[in-house]
Amino acid sequence: MAKEKNVFESVVSHCKEYGFVFPSSEIYDGLGAVYDYGNYGSELKKNIKEYWWRSMVYMHENIVGIDSAIFMHPKIWKASGHIDGFSDPMIDNKDSKKRYRADQLIEDKIARYEKDGKTNKAAELQQGLDDALVDNHLDKLKSLIEEHEIVCPISGTRNWTDVRQFNLMYSTQMGSVADDANEIYLRPETAQGIFVNFLNVQKSGRMKVPFGIAQIGKAFRNEIVARQFIMRMREFEQMEMQFFVRPGTEMQWYRYWKESRLKWHLALGTSPDKYRFHDHVKLAHYANAAVDIEFQFPFGFKEVEGIHSRTDFDLKQHQEFSGKKLHYFDPELGPDGKAIGNYIPYVIETSIGVDRMFLLTMINAYCEEEVINGDQKDIRTVLKLHPALAPVKVAILPLVKKDGLPEIARKLMNNLKMDYVCQYDEKDAIGKRYRRQDAIGTPFCITVDYDTLQDQSVTIRYRDSMKQERIAIDSIASLIAKEVSLNRLLTE
Numbered sequence: 001m002a003k004e005k006n007v008f009e010s011v012v013s014h015c016k017e018y019g020f021v022f023p024s025s026e027i028y029d030g031l032g033a034v035y036d037y038g039n040y041g042s043e044l045k046k047n048i049k050e051y052w053w054r055s056m057v058y059m060h061e062n063i064v065g066i067d068s069a070i071f072m073h074p075k076i077w078k079a080s081g082h083i084d085g086f087s088d089p090m091i092d093n094k095d096s097k098k099r100y101r102a103d104q105l106i107e108d109k110i111a112r113y114e115k116d117g118k119t120n121k122a123a124e125l126q127q128g129l130d131d132a133l134v135d136n137h138l139d140k141l142k143s144l145i146e147e148h149e150i151v152c153p154i155s156g157t158r159n160w161t162d163v164r165q166f167n168l169m170y171s172t173q174m175g176s177v178a179d180d181a182n183e184i185y186l187r188p189e190t191a192q193g194i195f196v197n198f199l200n201v202q203k204s205g206r207m208k209v210p211f212g213i214a215q216i217g218k219a220f221r222n223e224i225v226a227r228q229f230i231m232r233m234r235e236f237e238q239m240e241m242q243f244f245v246r247p248g249t250e251m252q253w254y255r256y257w258k259e260s261r262l263k264w265h266l267a268l269g270t271s272p273d274k275y276r277f278h279d280h281v282k283l284a285h286y287a288n289a290a291v292d293i294e295f296q297f298p299f300g301f302k303e304v305e306g307i308h309s310r311t312d313f314d315l316k317q318h319q320e321f322s323g324k325k326l327h328y329f330d331p332e333l334g335p336d337g338k339a340i341g342n343y344i345p346y347v348i349e350t351s352i353g354v355d356r357m358f359l360l361t362m363i364n365a366y367c368e369e370e371v372i373n374g375d376q377k378d379i380r381t382v383l384k385l386h387p388a389l390a391p392v393k394v395a396i397l398p399l400v401k402k403d404g405l406p407e408i409a410r411k412l413m414n415n416l417k418m419d420y421v422c423q424y425d426e427k428d429a430i431g432k433r434y435r436r437q438d439a440i441g442t443p444f445c446i447t448v449d450y451d452t453l454q455d456q457s458v459t460i461r462y463r464d465s466m467k468q469e470r471i472a473i474d475s476i477a478s479l480i481a482k483e484v485s486l487n488r489l490l491t492e
């Protein structure tokens with residue numbers, strides 16, 4: 001088994017070697033914190049998105065999807081608070097010329113205190129950090145760095161600049177005349193595209209509160225320090241859903257979505273020990289409750305998804321900045337027997353990063369197993385992905401390249417390939433071909449052999465148990481359909 005501390009490195013190199021994730025622009029030495037998904041990675045990513053979309057949009061009659069543009073009116077980001085407040089505190093070391101997030105330097109120091117058993121020191125520094133972040137107090141961050149003698153990991157010195165705010169939004173120009181009026185932003189979250197379409201969707205879909213709008217799409221953040229592979233990227237993808245509710249009912253929906261989203265994660269078969277909730281104690285000014293779903297990555301528990309009760313902040317802001325009324329008329333009768341009438345709905349948001357979910361899935365699936373091969377011991381690398389997420393569902397392998405076996409295998413492949421991603425492979429010994437499929441997580445290998453010529457049956461080999469069985473060719477499609485079904489995942 002790969003040692004816990006090496007799992008991350010093994011997954012990163014596996015992703016590259018087997019065509020899951022490549023550094024972007026690699027032949028030009030890459031581009032910081034930007035990645036491309038390869039032949040298998042793009043399939044796995046698509047399947048993760050499909051699982052989310054179906055669970056949110058198809059399984060809830062009161063949730064619909066949209067696909068809003070990445071470019072939006074610049075006033076949207078003023079209204080949402082991103083122009084003034086979407087920034088991280090940065091600090092430079094004058095000797096190494098390296099730039100850091102001041103809060104992350106402090107967090108790393110807290111982790112070191114904890115590791116060294118200095119729990120009081122850790123708690124004191126944590127308290128200082130929380131206070132400084134809530135008050136957005138840059139000088140306080142700098143003095144914490146000085147007081148706790150935090151050094152630059154590269155130069156080892158304490159020759160720091162002041163802490164400054166760094167806005168994470170990318171801006172560009174729309175139109176051919178470059179002046180401020182034309183400055184627009186690449187969205188740092190997909191949520192605002194949902195808020196500004198709230199009335200369009202409500203009216204065109206005749207939606208009744210409570211209802212949700214879901215969206216999957218790219219987001220861009222000029223992260224000061226990007227680290228841990230696809231964990232923190234500058235271009236990434238989000239799956240967000242805003243659920244519009246009657247004011248006063250938001251806590252009940254917040255609890256519903258908190259549980260429901262954890263169930264979504266666990267339905268993939270991941271051990272519940274690997275997940276935990278992290279309730280936010282200090283809340284953003286617009287939120288009245290917030291929780292992160294954290295996964296135990298090899299480098300510690302980290303956020304994969306956030307569930308936020310955002311009050312009516314966003315819709316109110318857009319109403320004010322656009323001058324357009326964003327009210328909902330609730331026809332239901334209140335306790336006084338009269339229609340509840342007009343209000344701005346409250347919002348519960350669920351927000352998950354596709355790329356973090358991808359990394360989680362790879363880390364969770366990656367296994368190095370000892371197997372006995374005759375009188376020899378061997379190590380096989382296998383991705384134990386849920387069959388519904390696996391990039392290739394079935395490999396079709398003629399035992400030999402002659403005697404009519406490839407023809408039968410090809411025919412089988414042609415029957416299946418419109419419905420499932422299949423792979424035909426006739427090169428190398430069968431054991432080697434099985435290993436190749438294990439490494440990309442293919443749940444089923446079908447081998448066509450000499451008996452097939454006689455009895456129209458094939459050998460099916462299961463990835464995780466490596467068990468082999470004879471089954472009739474005619475029953476393959478239904479077996480695969482059952483095993484890879486998202487419906488089964490969502491309803492069982």
Ligand code: ATP
Nearest residue numbers: 221231232233236303304305306351352353355356
């Ligand atoms: P973090 O604290 O890790 O920066 P965040 O609280 O800023 O995350 P949100 O703004 O709540 O994150 O975004 C929702 C989700 O989007 C996160 O839970 C994460 O899965 C994903 N996400 C956010 N930033 C990035 C990034 N730079 N790269 C990849 N995924 C990201």
